[in-house]
Amino acid sequence: MSAQQATPRDQFLEGIALSLPVLVGVAPFGALFGMLAVEHNFSVGEAMFMSAFIYAGASQLVGIELFGSHVAPWLIVLSIFAVNFRLVLYSAAVGRYLARWPIGKQIIGYFFLVDQLFAESERRTSSGVPLHFAWYMGMALTVYVTWLISTYLGAVFGQFIPDPHVFGIDFLLTIYFFCIVLTLRTRHNWFPIAASSALGAILGYKTIGSPWHVTVGAFVGVFVGAFLPPVAAKDEAAEHDHTGERNP
Amino acid sequence: MSTTFWIILAGGVLTYLTRIGGHLVISRFERLHPRVEAGLNAVPVAVLTTLFAPAVVEGGPAEWIALAAAAVIAFTGGSFLLMFLVGAGLLVILRQFFG
Known part of the structure; x- marks a missing residue:
């Protein structure tokens, strides 16, 4: 940490570089959203507005699905909120690190808090590197701009999208999050938390269906993590101290 | 403005609230209960596994x-x-x- 004298510019570029594997998964998802939005009678502008303003893929897909079935507007809004409830957990967890930023940067930073940003932030703090605003925004803006461009391309050229299965594109985000969870394996109670969360998610997926399995699995895993006996309390304090300053 | 516009607007505002909400709730506490702390530390593995x-x-x-x-x-x-x-x-x- 102290050896690292990276300028904000270096940090920003590092954030961009880290987002590159993510983009391979994000871009097809954005294009898929754009294509489905237009199929559900959204204009290109509405699809773009949704991607730019809500910026949460799974909930956007749920949203356009419900638009097609003529359910009450408040129910659509509620569903979008429910699918995004995991972001409350992200916010609570990563907020312990973002709290060191000035308030204006926090307000901007939280807008870009998506699965991938959360994953990379946790990976970074787990290895003891502090979260810098420039690093965060390098990754955040790259993912955001890619999301908007891919939404646009999907909405306009959706019918030309090749079969994603052949190129493995439909499974890349699965591999990505699998790898992220593996790199977090030194965290306390990693195995029981991952196993219980996987079990909850799979059961939820088979019974109530996607995307609600995320909420079910998340709560099972967090619950298990909260109630398992803490391992080596002093390491925990050193690793996840959120009150002390850790500036370089 | 169309209904679609208002739904997206409301959905976006609520989504932003989820993104800041967890932090706003947690930051109200001076010290976190160890169980809450452990639960928060479980969030990355618990949630990312479901994905x-x-x-x-x-x-x-x-x-x-x-x-x-x-x-x-x-x-x-x-x-x-x-x-x-x-x-x-x-x-x-x-x-x-x-x-």
């Missing part, structure tokens, strides 16, 4: 071999990028055989 677990079960040999290879690299000390690239590359190749 891939069902897809693994729904997958076939190509998907499982690709993930197993990534896991082997992880446990033999390989970097994150190497894990991801080997997993993704293997998947594309294996999908040509297993469909």
Whole structure:
């Protein structure tokens, strides 16, 4: 940490570089959203507005699905909120690190808090590197701009999208999050938390269906993590101290 | 303005509230209960696992071999990028055989 004298510019570029594997998964998802939005009678502008303003893929897909079935507007809004409830957990967890930023940067930073940003932030703090605003925004803006461009391309050229299965594109985000969870394996109670969360998610997926399995699995895993006996309390304090300053 | 516009607007505002909400609630507490702290530390593994677990079960040999290879690299000390690239590359190749 102290050896690292990276300028904000270096940090920003590092954030961009880290987002590159993510983009391979994000871009097809954005294009898929754009294509489905237009199929559900959204204009290109509405699809773009949704991607730019809500910026949460799974909930956007749920949203356009419900638009097609003529359910009450408040129910659509509620569903979008429910699918995004995991972001409350992200916010609570990563907020312990973002709290060191000035308030204006926090307000901007939280807008870009998506699965991938959360994953990379946790990976970074787990290895003891502090979260810098420039690093965060390098990754955040790259993912955001890619999301908007891919939404646009999907909405306009959706019918030309090749079969994603052949190129493995439909499974890349699965591999990505699998790898992220593996790199977090030194965290306390990693195995029981991952196993219980996987079990909850799979059961939820088979019974109530996607995307609600995320909420079910998340709560099972967090619950298990909260109630398992803490391992080596002093390491925990050193690793996840959120009150002390850790500036370089 | 159309209903669609207002739904997207409301959905966006609520989504932003989820993004700041967790922090706003947690930051009200001077000290966190150890159980809450442990629960928060569990969030990354608990939530990120749900994003891939069902897809693994729904997958076939190509998907499982690709993930197993990534896991082997992880446990033999390989970097994150190497894990991801080997997993993704293997998947594309294996999908040509297993469909």
